[in-house]
């Protein structure tokens with residue numbers, strides 16, 4: 005991490021930007037679908053190696069490429085590919101390494117669309133999946149079969165904030181020639197670099213902290229040059245999950261302030277989590293960097309800080325109390341997603357139309373995103389909403 009800190013300012017503000025046209029401080033947006041060549045020979049070279057040339061924006065574009073160079077450097081990978089959403093990053097990373105008859109081990113409580121991809125979509129093509137409780141590395145190892153090609157991780161898991169021992173699982177998988185992929189959206193490269201732990205491919209939703217303003221949808225895959233080249237040639241060019249130059253530019257604009265924002269999200273979240281933990285109407289708080297967190301040692305091994313997203317459990321037994329609490333919040337807006345400047349609330353129960361369908365362990369489960377507002381104001385907002393139930 006120390007090295008990373010040293011390079012951060014360089015990566016975010018200088019990397020490959022020394023020769024921008026006219027001395028522009030902000031990189032140009034190459035809003036073009038095609039690139040023209042001065043000669044037959046140059047045209048021939050580009051069309052025969054689309055991965056390394058700007059030929060057509062479905063394959064490559066200089067604005068997109070600059071964003072990719074920064075993202076690869078941030079994660080400590082050789083190459084990265086920017087794609088149109090986090091879900092396409094996840095789909096591409098998994099699909100590139102499986103075929104009919106293969107098997108995937110995936111952590112339980114992974115992002116909802118990751119689950120759908122493995123459980124419903126890829127099974128149509130003869131790819132099998134086993135979901136495992138990822139807090140137990142032995143359970144992950146035990147689920148591996150001779151046909152296992154990919155171990156898919158997400159640390160922490162969505163809504164439940166459970167961690168997996170990335171270094172241990174990566175070492176095990178490497179020995180067996182199994183690809184490891186992890187979703188690092190929560191921690192961002194500011195607080196965690198899974199490649200250092202031996203993970204092969206890191207995926208991100210760029211719609212969260214990279215953009216940082218809840219105004220773009222983006223996805224990123226980072227890994228070795230060989231793996232990213234393969235994904236670009238197979239899934240990316242074929243399925244056409246193209247990022248557009250404007251999105252890449254907005255994402256880079258977000259990256260300029262990523263380190264500053266993450267420090268603020270971390271400090272405010274620690275304060276909010278510590279406040280909630282002491283509140284008599286709260287049963288428990290699930291924030292990996294909180295001293296009372298169940299896997300604190302592992303959290304400290306994996307992360308040098310935490311982001312603004314965490315869950316807590318209200319001591320309630322009726323949906324009515326959850327509804328009342330959610331509606332009483334003023335600064336926390338009711339919405340999906342996270343990673344912008346604004347604070348958000350997402351009660352787990354909102355996914356169900358009828359109270360009877362809500363699983364009992366999800367009834368009081370509330371996920372919040374602690375944004376960049378003043379932490380004292382956010383805590384006051386939580387306090388007044390809790391007082392009403």
Ligand SMILES: *Cc1c(COP(=O)(O)O)cnc(C)c1O
Nearest residue numbers: 089090091115189209210211222
């Ligand atoms: C939002 C999210 C995704 C999906 O990203 P999109 O950009 O919405 O497609 C994947 N993983 C995690 C952990 C997320 O929070």
